[in-house]
Amino acid sequence: MSNPALYRRVVRRETHSPRSGLAITIAIVLVVVLAWLGTESVLAAIGQPALLVAPQDAVTAVLSAAAAPAPLLVALGAVVAVVGLVLIVMSLAPARRGRRGATIDRTAAIVDDRVIAQSLANTASYAGDVDPSQVTVSVGARRARVEITRTSGRTLNTREIQEAVDAELATYDYRPALRATVRLSEKGTVG
Amino acid sequence: MNSTNRFLNRLFVFVAGLVVLAAGAAVSVGALLPDAQSTISDGAESAVGPATDALDAQPWILWVAAVAAVLLIVSLLWFVFRQGRGHTGTLLRIDEASSRKAPSGGGVTLDVKVAAQVLEEAITRNPDVVSVDVAGFRVKNENTLRLTAHARRGASPVELRRSIDAAVAEWDAVLGTSTPIVIQIVSGLRTKFAGTNRVA
Structure with missing residues (x-):
C-alpha cells in the first residue's frame, strides 16, 4: 500500500x-x-x-x-x-535545506546532513585512533570534508582513515551522493 | 509535509521582487537620462494641482482606496494563515462495511497517538536514538505518519534507519495494514545535550 x-x-x-x-x-x-x-x-x-x-x-x-x-x-x-x-x-533558487533523501522502501527517509557529519567524524576518529574532538567534518552539497588535527609526536595514517570514511559512505544510499576528502590540519595538539 | 502551497509562495516573492526591481530600475534609469527626467518632472509638477484638487473635490476616491486596502489586507492575511496546514490527528478510519472483509456493525477510528506511543516505545529501545516525535499529516489524500528521530551524536544513519524500519514492520503487523510512514533522522538541541554513547 x-x-x-x-x-x-x-x-x-x-x-x-x-x-x-x-x-x-x-x-x-x-x-x-x-x-x-x-x-x-x-x-x-x-x-x-x-x-x-x-x-x-x-x-x-x-x-x-x-x-x-x-x-x-x-x-x-x-x-x-x-x-x-x-x-x-x-x-x-532551489533553497536546499541541508538534508538528503534515502531510497524509498516500505518507508521514505530523510537524513539531516549534521547526522551524516557526526557519523563520519565518529568513523574517522575510530579509524585514526584520535580523540573525537580532533575531527571536524563539514558536509556540502556533494562533498564531505574531513579535517583531522594530529596529536603532536604521533604519526597518522590518512589512507586508513580515507578508506574507513569511504567504506562508511558506500553504505549510504542518499541523493545527492557524497564524496569524502580527508585532510590533515597543519596545526597539531598536545595529546 | 504540510500542505503549504510552495508555488504560490515563490510566485508571491517573485512578483514582489519584480515590482520592486521595476520601480527601482525606472527611478534610477529615468534620473540618469536628463531628457527623461525633465519631461517627467515637468509632467508631474503640472499634475500636482489637478491631483490634489481631485482628492479634495471627490472624497469617494479616498473611500475606494480604503476599501481596496481592506480587501488586499484580507487576501494577504488569508495567504499568511493558510501556511503550514495539513496536520491530522486521525491515522485510520474504517467505516462500517466499507468492504466485504471489514467487520460490519460500526466504524473504527484510530488516532495518531496510538501509533505514536507504540512506535516511540519501540524505537527508543535503540540506544542510538535520543527521542522520537510522531506527527500525522494528510498528504495526497492519505494519512501519513512522520517519525522524527533525534540521533545520538555519531550514530550511523543507515543503521538507525534499519532499526526504525524493523519497528515499523512490527507496527504494521500490529495494525494489520500499512499507512505511509516518513522517517526523518535529525540532529538538534536534544542531540547536543544528550552526549555520546560510550559503548560502541
Missing part, C-alpha cells in the same frame, strides 16, 4: 525550503503599509487630522520627487532594484 509518488513528493518537499518565512514577511510588511494607507484615506475622507501624512500631501510629495537631484534618485533606485533582484533570485 506504500505509495512511491507520495514518498517522492514528501522527500522533495522536506529537502527544500518552502520559502514561507520570506513570503510571510513580505505579506506582513504589505499589510502594515496597506493598513496605514487605508486609515489615512478614511481619516482624510471624514475630515479628521492625519496620523502621519495626509493623502493630498503624499501625492504632492511623490509627484514632486521626480524633480529631486539626479544622483540621489539614481542611488535610491539602484538600492531598491538590488533588493528586487535579491527577491527574484531567492524565489527561483
